[in-house]
Amino acid sequence: MNAVDAEVGPFLEDNEKAIGDTARFVADSADGLRDDLDALDERAPAAAKDARTASDTLDGVHRARCEDAVVPDAACADLEKARDAAADAATVTEDVGSLVAGHRDDLEKLDGHLATLEKQARALAARAPHLSEDLDDAVTRINRLDAGAGKVAAGARKLNRGLGTAETGALDLDRGVDRLRTGADDLNGGIFKLVDGSGELAGGLHEGAGRIPDYDERERDRRTEVMADPVRLVTHDLHKAPNYGTGFAPYFIPLSLWVGAMVAYMLIAPMNRRALALGASALRIALAGWLPVVAIGVLQTVALMSVLHWAIGLQMARAAGTVGFLFLVTACFAAIVQWLNARFGAAGRILVLALLMLQLTSAGGTYPVQTSPGFFNALHPFLPMSHVVEALRRLITGGGLGPVWQACAVLTAFTAGALALTALSARRRQVWTLDRLHPELSL
Structure with missing residues (x-):
């Protein structure tokens, strides 16, 4: 796209006006062709009928003046040419009418294509002054898309590696769950042992509580002080200086x-x-x-x-x-x-x-x-x-x-x-x- 932009960009920038004029010409021409197709569809049968009537009239005049007359008219030669030309014109108009009638669906499709062409040509004419800007914007977005695609590709590679790691972790988790199940079974057995031991401990505590001596508050304070501060440092300043x-x-x-x-x-x-x-x-x-x-x-x-x-x-x-x-x-x-x-x-x-x-x-x-x-x-x-x-x-x-x-x-x-x-x-x-x-x- 960058290479195309380098080649097409300058051309669009230099020919934006010509492209707009050409697009408007194409739109006008398509509109005129649609009008002509409509006129052809409407007028072809009438033209064929009128041409056949004119041919029959010339043929009657020629027959009256040249074939049935006692003395042939001096213009018989011209009347014969006119009769033949009218007959040919009638044949052509009838063929055209038959062709229009036989291809009416194709003509309708052609009219639809011309309508689309006219619409697109007018849209092109409207955008022609900004074609080079639109191309630059498109190239910029494509470049961003390319950069984003690169990041997506890098992320996909990381995701691929992460999936491999996740697979390994899932296996480790599965083994850990098995160990947890085994540990849970052991814990279940230990809980029963703990219940039994708790009962023994409660009995021992109850028995020990009866053996605790009943000290008064003063004795408890003295023993607490001995336990909390068994060694006391005593300092005494002989002649202390009041300041540094x-x-x-x-x-x-x-x-x-x-x-x-x-x-x-x-x-x-x-x-x-x-x-x-x-x-x-x-x-x-x-x-x-x-x-x-x-x-x-x-x-x-x-x-x-x-x-x-x-x-x-x-x-x-x-x-x-x-x-x-x-x-x-x-x-x-x-x-x-x-x-x-x-x-x-x-x-x-x-x-x-x-x-x-x-x-x-x-x-x-x-x-x-x-x-x-x-x-x-x-x-x-x-x-x-x-x-x-x-x-x-x-x-x-x-x-x-x-x-x-x-x-x-x-x-x-x-x-x-x-x-x-x-x-x-x-x-x-x-x-x-x-x-x-x-x-x-x-x-």
Whole structure:
């Protein structure tokens, strides 16, 4: 159909008007032929009669003037021709009349065919302007029909396979029904056994009900509680922090003080150069570089605890003891940071930051240190922040002061040791050597 559309479509589109005109001409011609057939059927007998009358009249005139007359008429020759022509015409009209009469059924069929032809021709003339559109629409529908037929064919194949599967399933169902019948027979026998067992159970329950002890309500409640909760976990908080902020404060307060000391020694020299140049005592040089940072740390501590208490709402079990202990923490951290900067110079700042990281991970400020890796468990007792966190927990939330006094001793030892090492570094800086006078590498 698509191939036919490709060939016929352009022809119809180009000749729609001619096809319409031709169809109308055919319809008009068919209508005229029907009228002529009707006239022929009506007039043929009369024409045959008139032709025969005219022939007989001419024959009488010819006989009177030419055959019976004494003197023949000069027009006899013409009259004879006219007589013969009239006789032939009468014969033809009679034959036509006989033919019309003998084929009246065929003429009626011909009239019906002409009527059909006229109707179809007029319908064609009416549709002629839209023939190409009708052809395109027909081709489109046929293409849809073809697509649908393809889907029907695919569905038929699936149906065929499904019928095979259904046949297999029907066989399985038949076997299952047989098994069900067998199981039903077994169930029937089991029901009888169940009836017998139910009777025995009812008798046993009745007998057992008579043996149940009759406890009072209090005894029943006690035994029910024992059965429902045989093991009870009892917990008791010795010194519970009211909120998470209070619980994390012992961890973040020393962190801020360490960072304060670290920043302070970025701005203040750990050892006074003028004192080094004048040859002052090493201990005096160490104290001169340490005391200003301690003073700054004390101010930082006061500001920090004021904000935590009055602005954020931190409640401390021993407020004065906490502040005093933090002054010692500030002094210790300042001494350690001073020594690292005095001994190692610019590299000491990196060491200060690294030591801070080690203390944060081993202090146990967020989770119990026992849950940390073994390396940090080993470092835990040897770093000052571990003792600071434990002591602040007792000072803020309450508890025995044993860890606090232990932390004070450890911090005092770290402070004294760091100041001694700083003094030793100052003493070394006061000794001039060839390497210091002429360094191998200058930046």
